[in-house]
């Protein structure tokens with residue numbers, strides 16, 4: 090069979106799709122474009138971010154392929170963003186929800202009976218959960234090996250925790266994967282790599298194989314475990330602080346106090362490290378002006394630490410997106426708040442800058458209308474397809490390699506007309522994603 094595949098991420102081939110393709114021996118595999126998509130028997134798409142739902146719609150439009158046609162390739166969609174699969178179903182014969190590597194061989198052959206495969210005939214679907222096997226995905230001269238899926242911690246907003254039960258790749262499989270890659274640099278990824286029960290043994294295996302580790306995500310309270318004494322990391326650590334104040338951090342179950350953060354950063358600087366990325370989530374439920382004042386106090390304290398002038402601290406904001414299947418999945422957002430301007434104003438630009446040189450703040454924050462589209466791809470049901478078609482046709486959005494807003498008034502009109510702005514952004518009790526039986530109960 091001829092199988093065409095595509096992922097819409099930065100890399101040509103995402104880890105999850107590469108893992109699935111590795112199960113399809115005996116088939117001819119092609120990376121497709123809109124011009125070639127019609128010549129295969131089966132199309133596989135991996136949807137990772139919300140934006141990819143829009144890119145998929147545009148790809149199929151360009152390819153002149155629609156589910157309503159009789160003679161067309163069968164269309165299968167999978168990937169992380171399938172936690173609400175219903176908005177993808179009008180584009181596909183089957184949506185594989187959650188882990189797909191265990192079922193993909195049957196699915197491409199037209200067997201959609203697995204519990205985690207949604208079709209028009211099914212009323213519910215389970216979130217797929219597979220055991221981790223030895224696998225290394227070499228891309229851009231980096232060998233990517235998944236150490237664990239899910240997380241042992243319990244942050245309330247977190248999809249990684251609440252959609253995926255915690256599983257580790259066995260140490261023997263990890264060693265096998267390390268041996269299998271020709272890349273000198275390897276990213277051993279997991280939400281928190283240091284919690285793998287064989288973390289020290291993994292470190293030793295990297296050293297023996299003369300590999301440089303590039304994995305960068307780590308919790309602030311485990312940052313000293315990251316170097317494992319002798320493992321050679323070649324990346325700036327990235328820690329999730331999440332709430333901008335103690336109060337908000339506590340509310341999402343990541344209760345770092347300001348004093349704890351300051352002490353950790355002080356120690357990290359004193360140990361001679363050069364920089365640290367810190368992730369913050371703006372617009373967590375209940376955020377008030379006093380939380381921003383508290384954030385200002387925290388940043389000032391970091392600014393005044395010894396040797397701060399030699400250290401690059403990169404506070405990186407994102408805006409809150411309630412993910413279905415998490416305890417915060419039905420929370421609302423304040424989509425109209427202009428957080429990009431708020432963030433830039435907070436740090437000051439040019440003459441207005443109030444912080445010292447150590448801050449290299451990032452400000453890629455979605456604006457209000459991009460947040461509306463983000464929530465549309467998160468909360469929509471089958472209306473996603475006609476609404477997206479209207480947004481495109483009326484020039485409200487433009488879709489090339491990225492999704493762009495081209496007419497905000499038209500977005501307001503189209504989404505506002507049928508109450509969709511409210512449906513996508515207000516607190517609610519249920520949603521189209523309720524057809525998914527998630528493996529962990531959101532509490």
Ligand code: SF4
Pocket residue numbers: 240241242243244247248249250280281308329
């Ligand atoms: S935010 Fe990070 S530490 Fe918290 S549950 Fe998610 S992956 Fe784990």
